[in-house]
Amino acid sequence: MTAEVLRYAAFTDGGHGGNPAGVVLDAAALDDVQMLALARALGYSETAFVTPPPPGDGGGPDPADHLVRFFSPLAEVAFCGHATIATAVALADRDGPGRRRLTTAAGPVTVTTTRVDGELLATLTSPPTSTRPVAGPVLAEALTALRWTQDDLDPRYPAQVAFAGNDHLVLGVRSRRVLAELDYDYAALDRLMARERWTTTHLFRAETATTFHVRNPFPPGGVVEDPATGAAAAAFGGYLRDLGLVDTPSRLTLHQGADMGRPSLLLVDLAARTSTVQVSGRATRLAPAPSDEPGQP
Numbered sequence: 001m002t003a004e005v006l007r008y009a010a011f012t013d014g015g016h017g018g019n020p021a022g023v024v025l026d027a028a029a030l031d032d033v034q035m036l037a038l039a040r041a042l043g044y045s046e047t048a049f050v051t052p053p054p055p056g057d058g059g060g061p062d063p064a065d066h067l068v069r070f071f072s073p074l075a076e077v078a079f080c081g082h083a084t085i086a087t088a089v090a091l092a093d094r095d096g097p098g099r100r101r102l103t104t105a106a107g108p109v110t111v112t113t114t115r116v117d118g119e120l121l122a123t124l125t126s127p128p129t130s131t132r133p134v135a136g137p138v139l140a141e142a143l144t145a146l147r148w149t150q151d152d153l154d155p156r157y158p159a160q161v162a163f164a165g166n167d168h169l170v171l172g173v174r175s176r177r178v179l180a181e182l183d184y185d186y187a188a189l190d191r192l193m194a195r196e197r198w199t200t201t202h203l204f205r206a207e208t209a210t211t212f213h214v215r216n217p218f219p220p221g222g223v224v225e226d227p228a229t230g231a232a233a234a235a236f237g238g239y240l241r242d243l244g245l246v247d248t249p250s251r252l253t254l255h256q257g258a259d260m261g262r263p264s265l266l267l268v269d270l271a272a273r274t275s276t277v278q279v280s281g282r283a284t285r286l287a288p289a290p291s292d293e294p295g296q297p
Contacts (some may be wrong), residue, residue, distance in 0.1 A: 012054025081230015
């Protein structure tokens with residue numbers, strides 16, 4: 001197969017940490033099998049594959065429009081926030097900052113890149129968010145897999161499944177220590193998440209009403225944990241807004257990845273009277289590997 005794979009760390013904090021993602025800006029010649037093979041060889045939680053959309057009635061695609069597909073090492077994923085941020089910055093590095101419309105399996109996603117203090121800041125607008133309660137037996141099974149008890153949960157934040165392109169179990173805990181010492185049963189949580197079709201489990205501890213420490217186990221992607229998860233951040237913002245747990249408009253600051261040694265910073269903007277969420281972050285270009293050269297599998 002022929003493809004140039006770019007590597008970016010998305011949602012970096014001061015240029016460090018972040019969640020690495022692969023980006024292929026010209027994936028038109030790749031089929032599903034080849035995309036999955038590239039994602040598996042790269043080994044990141046997601047790789048984005050970008051192609052221009054089919055020509056419309058106007059005779060050609062708008063240069064601001066792109067089709068984007070996301071693959072984990074195991075399967076295609078409908079939407080991935082950190083790989084979207086990485087894609088936006090990669091497109092801005094190539095074509096300049098601006099507003100772009102991405103068509104994803106989860107629906108249309110708008111991304112905007114601007115220069116702030118000399119660095120590119122990317123902002124994605126999520127698909128519409130929603131939230132629903134977790135059934136008691138399912139919550140009990142999740143707590144067992146996490147090796148937590150009901151007493152570990154923060155009663156101010158109800159257990160819910162939040163959606164912003166993918167479903168995420170959302171659980172708040174009382175103690176930062178409990179979050180830091182997370183040591184879950186991978187096989188048990190993997191089985192539960194596959195059955196419930198959750199993409200990540202979004203675990204958090206509130207430092208203030210708008211500042212949170214978060215962790216995201218990600219067995220469906222074949223990794224123990226994601227160091228920065230834009231889709232879950234969007235879903236979490238929708239959860240807080242839907243349940244009236246934060247004022248709107250509001251900006252949330254999410255600190256993720258510190259307990260993995262990959263500190264990441266995600267900014268979540270919530271507006272009133274809208275069902276979407278904006279998630280912003282920076283992305284740092286990573287050094288290429290020999291297998292990133294065009295023509296390599």
